[in-house]
Amino acid sequence: MGLWKRNHVYKGLDCLADMDKPEYKALKKLSQAQVPWTDQPKYAKYTIYFGVVVIFIAFVKHVWYSVQDRRNRKIGGGAGNSFADVITAYSRFIGYKQLPTGLCYYTSLPESLGSTLFLAISTLYLFCWCFVPHFWYRECRGFGSSPLAVRAGIMATAVTPFVYILSGKSNMITLVTGVSYEKLNKFHQYVGLVAFVFGIVHTIPFIYQNLREGGSPNLHKNFVGDFYYYSGIPPLILLGLLCILSKAWFRKYMYEWFVNSHWAFGIAYFGTLWWHINDSLNMQNYMYAALAFWATQILYRIFIKTTFRPSKLFMRPREAEISRIDHEMLEISVKQHEDLSWKPGQHFFLRFPGTRILDNHPFSICSSSGISGEMKFIIKSKKGLTRVLRKEIETSLTAKKKVYLDGPYGGTSRDPLAFNKVILLSSGSGVSATIPFLTTLAQKMDESKTSSVLREVHFIWIVRHKDDINWVLRDLNQAVSQDNSIVKIDIYVCRDQETEAVKTKLSEDSLEKSIENVKEIEKGMNIIPGKPNVTEIMDDLKLDLKERTMFVLSGSDSLKREVQRNVADYQPLIFNSDLHNLGIREVYLHTESFGW
Numbered sequence: 001m002g003l004w005k006r007n008h009v010y011k012g013l014d015c016l017a018d019m020d021k022p023e024y025k026a027l028k029k030l031s032q033a034q035v036p037w038t039d040q041p042k043y044a045k046y047t048i049y050f051g052v053v054v055i056f057i058a059f060v061k062h063v064w065y066s067v068q069d070r071r072n073r074k075i076g077g078g079a080g081n082s083f084a085d086v087i088t089a090y091s092r093f094i095g096y097k098q099l100p101t102g103l104c105y106y107t108s109l110p111e112s113l114g115s116t117l118f119l120a121i122s123t124l125y126l127f128c129w130c131f132v133p134h135f136w137y138r139e140c141r142g143f144g145s146s147p148l149a150v151r152a153g154i155m156a157t158a159v160t161p162f163v164y165i166l167s168g169k170s171n172m173i174t175l176v177t178g179v180s181y182e183k184l185n186k187f188h189q190y191v192g193l194v195a196f197v198f199g200i201v202h203t204i205p206f207i208y209q210n211l212r213e214g215g216s217p218n219l220h221k222n223f224v225g226d227f228y229y230y231s232g233i234p235p236l237i238l239l240g241l242l243c244i245l246s247k248a249w250f251r252k253y254m255y256e257w258f259v260n261s262h263w264a265f266g267i268a269y270f271g272t273l274w275w276h277i278n279d280s281l282n283m284q285n286y287m288y289a290a291l292a293f294w295a296t297q298i299l300y301r302i303f304i305k306t307t308f309r310p311s312k313l314f315m316r317p318r319e320a321e322i323s324r325i326d327h328e329m330l331e332i333s334v335k336q337h338e339d340l341s342w343k344p345g346q347h348f349f350l351r352f353p354g355t356r357i358l359d360n361h362p363f364s365i366c367s368s369s370g371i372s373g374e375m376k377f378i379i380k381s382k383k384g385l386t387r388v389l390r391k392e393i394e395t396s397l398t399a400k401k402k403v404y405l406d407g408p409y410g411g412t413s414r415d416p417l418a419f420n421k422v423i424l425l426s427s428g429s430g431v432s433a434t435i436p437f438l439t440t441l442a443q444k445m446d447e448s449k450t451s452s453v454l455r456e457v458h459f460i461w462i463v464r465h466k467d468d469i470n471w472v473l474r475d476l477n478q479a480v481s482q483d484n485s486i487v488k489i490d491i492y493v494c495r496d497q498e499t500e501a502v503k504t505k506l507s508e509d510s511l512e513k514s515i516e517n518v519k520e521i522e523k524g525m526n527i528i529p530g531k532p533n534v535t536e537i538m539d540d541l542k543l544d545l546k547e548r549t550m551f552v553l554s555g556s557d558s559l560k561r562e563v564q565r566n567v568a569d570y571q572p573l574i575f576n577s578d579l580h581n582l583g584i585r586e587v588y589l590h591t592e593s594f595g596w
Contacts, residue, residue, distance in 0.1 A: 008140065008213040015140035015213045024142070031143040035135065040150045041281050044158035046129050050122070051162055058177035062413060065178075069418035072548065073453060085585045089574035096568035096589060098561050105248055110186045111561075119190055126194060130155055130201065137205060141213055146205035150281075156198035157283045160273065161290040162191045167266065168297035169349075169409050170305060178413030182593055189246050196239045203236060231276040238269040256359055256384055270294075306406045311339035317353060317402035322389055324397045325378070325471055329429070330390060332363070332377040334403060341369045344416075344436035345552065345592055348375070348407030352385070355392070359385040360406065364432035364554070364592065366472065368439045375405075378471050380429045412552070412590040416441055417454050419588070420546035425563055427462040427555035433592035434459070434554050435472045442479040442487050455546070459489045462532055462555070466493050469527075480525060489525040492532040534559060538566035545570065545584050554592035564589065 008015045011027065018024050064084070095114025104111050110119070129151070136148035165171050166188035169181045206229065210219040223229045242265050244250075251258050270290070277283045302308045307315055321333045332350070342348075347364045351357065361384075367376040381390040393399045416422050422441060424434040438459050445452050459479070463469060469476070469491060479487050553563050567589045574584055 010139040013140075015142060016218065019142045024140075027139070028143040031138050035133075035147045037144050037150065038281070040147065040154055041283070043129055043151045044154045044283070044286065047126065047155045047158035050125055051159075054122075055173060055177065058173075058179065062176070062178040065414060069415040072418040073415060082585075086575045086577075088586065089571040092587070092589070093568055093571035093575070096564045096571075098564055101557070101561070108186075108189060108247055115186060119187075122190075123194075126155065126198075130198065137209060141206075141209040146209060149202050149205035152198040153202035154281065154283065156195045156202060157273070157277065157286050159191045159195050159198075160270075160286055161293055163188065163195060164266075164270070164290045164294040165297070166191060168294070168301065170301040171297050172293060180410045182410060189243075192239070192246070193243050196236075196243050199236045199239060203232065227278065228276070228280075231272070231278070234272040235269055235276055238265050238272060241265055242269060256356075259360075260358060301406075305409075307404045309339060311337070313337065313339065317404050320350075320352075320401050320403040322393055322399045322401060324390070324393050326467065328381050328390075329468075329471060330379050330381055330386070330393075331471075332379065332403075334375040334377075334405070336369070336372075336374050340375070340405070342375075342408035343411045344368065344440050345433050345554075345590070346408035346411040347433075348377075348405050348409070350377070351404040351406065352389075353402050353404065355388055355401065356385050361385045362409075365408065366432040366435055367475070368436045368443070371439060371443060378429055378432045410592070414550065414588060414590065416550055416552075417444060417452060419548045419550040419586075420453055421456045421458070421544075421549045422454065422552065423458045423460070423541060423549065424552045425460045425555065425559070426553070427559050428464070428468075429471075430554035430556070430559075430592070431461050431472055432554070434461070434552055435475050437552055438479045438487070438489075439475050442482045445486055446482040455486065457487050458541075459487065460492075460537065461490070462492045462494065462559070464494050466527070468493075476525065490528060491525060492528045492530070494531040534562045535566070538563065542566070542570060542573075545573070545582070545587060547583055548586040549584075549588070551587070551589045552592070553589060560591060564591070 011023075013021065013024050013027070091114065094117065095112055097113035098111050099109060099113055099116060101111075103109060109116050130148070133147070133151065137146045138144055165173055166181075166184050171181060171184070173179070173184060174181055206222075207219060210222055214221075223233075242262065245258055245261065245265075270287070274284065274287045277287065303310070307313065307317070318334050318337075323331050323333070325331055342365055345364070347362050349360045349362050351360045363377040363379055365375055366378045367374060379386055379389075381387055416437060422437065424437050426434040438457060441454065441457050445454060445457075457479075459476075476489060480489065551563065551567055553560060567587060570584075570587045573582055574587065577584065
């Protein structure tokens with residue numbers, strides 16, 4: 001404790017009492033010459049350069065895939081594996097590997113090993129620029145701010161534009177890379193955590209040097225009277241709250257509160273950080289950049305994705321019909337207008353003005369654009385908005401409501417028609433994401449006949465009960481009727497629901513019709529009783545991979561992990577093609593979030 005009871009002395013000069021002496025000023029000038037305060041903004045540029053290079057690489061990859069998909073769709077593949085195919089396979093072999101579930105839950109790390117390694121490399125790069133340059137502290141606080149503190153604060157400010165760019169559902173990074181916002185969310189959390197860690201590193205030297213040179217009275221004096229001290233407290237607290245409340249536990253159990261508070265804290269953090277910067281070292285330019293990207297993304301979303309979209313329904317809600325499928329499943333149907341279109345696997349956010357107006361809930365679109373004339377959503381009633389909707393139709397079984405649409409978002413940037421085989425795997429309500437691929441591809445193949453390189457679509461769906469098939473029965477029958485030789489459908493029924501059908505509380509007529517329809521589909525589809533072994537399914541699929549095979553996956557976490565592990569293990573068939581000689585050039589996996 002004695003260290004904080006006396007003033008710090010450097011070369012015979014008291015760091016607080018002798019600040020006006022010529023010798024002190026000479027030493028201050030020497031310290032500034034060694035590490036100039038005005039030279040520190042270069043570390044912000046090093047931070048920005050790294051982000052720009054990463055985005056550019058992702059952009060090149062996106063362009064490459066787009067060009068290759070157009071080429072493969074027209075002329076098919078070539079002989080042998082190209083260098084790009086081999087490099088891609090190596091990348092996916094690592095990228096599709098999964099980290100332990102518990103580790104990801106408690107640390108908020110991405111489930112993908114590849115994404116985690118990328119974050120580790122990014123962290124190493126940033127920490128090297130922050131901590132390797134020396135010296136960290138000046139001999140006296142009066143010689144100027146600690147170089148370590150300034151570097152960390154500048155780098156925290158430099159990542160701020162990335163925090164706000166990655167926060168948008170419509171964002172510039174998605175536009176140039178083709179990676180949807182929900183897959184970028186882990187990186188949004190990461191750069192926010194980077195800013196918070198650097199914010200702490202920025203703060204510690206100021207506390208340490210004040211305590212070292214004058215004890216707690218000196219620290220209190222500066223935090224009360226110095227603008228840069230007291231103005232730095234609010235943004236650090238707000239950013240800490242944003243990081244903590246973004247943890248998986250809060251998002252799982254308090255999602256609506258998390259979303260609304262996240263907006264409020266995000267705006268407050270931005271404003272207080274700008275206030276703290278106070279035009280120092282031109283750091284306000286990074287705030288201008290963040291504001292420009294943020295505002296552009298918000299305006300784009302408002303006028304292109306929401307009810308403010310210029311159309312006949314400008315600022316008007318649409319009509320939605322909500323019906324009950326069984327005791328926990330609902331169907332929401334919205335008439336499709338000419339102003340709306342979407343791709344398989346995309347989702348919309350739905351807001352019901354008469355029911356929990358603050359809730360803006362995402363749901364996968366279960367229908368194909370331009371085919372059925374309607375937007376259909378199959379949702380499982382759990383809590384929050386979905387529970388309220390189920391209670392509203394408990395007696396009537398159907399209801400008409402006003403709804404505002406926001407979307408579409410998500411989906412895949414790859415073209416399924418550029419692959420020779422597409423395998424669609426889902427469990428439960430995850431079928432909402434895979435069934436549009438089935439109906440769309442079945443129709444397009446029926447139209448193109450032999451001109452398409454796509455030769456097989458294998459639809460695999462795991463359900464609990466037989467009656468669950470009725471959720472998408474019409475779409476399944478449509479796909480089978482168009483081209484039964486190309487479309488293969490396997491439905492695994494884990495339990496027999498016919499004995500439990502009374503639990504749905506549907507009318508007897510509806511129940512009889514439901515069971516009758518389920519029996520009818522057995523003519524064109526393979527209904528397999530019993531809980532499937534996913535590993536065995538994936539082993540069988542491995543034996544029939546085509547030159548280019550695309551997997552689309554939507555389902556439970558356990559299904560997702562097992563499929564990703566197996567698809568990762570498929571990759572050696574490509575980069576070790578000289579050993580296997582199977583002619584496989586690509587096995588691509590696209591996953592949809594089961595949380596919608």
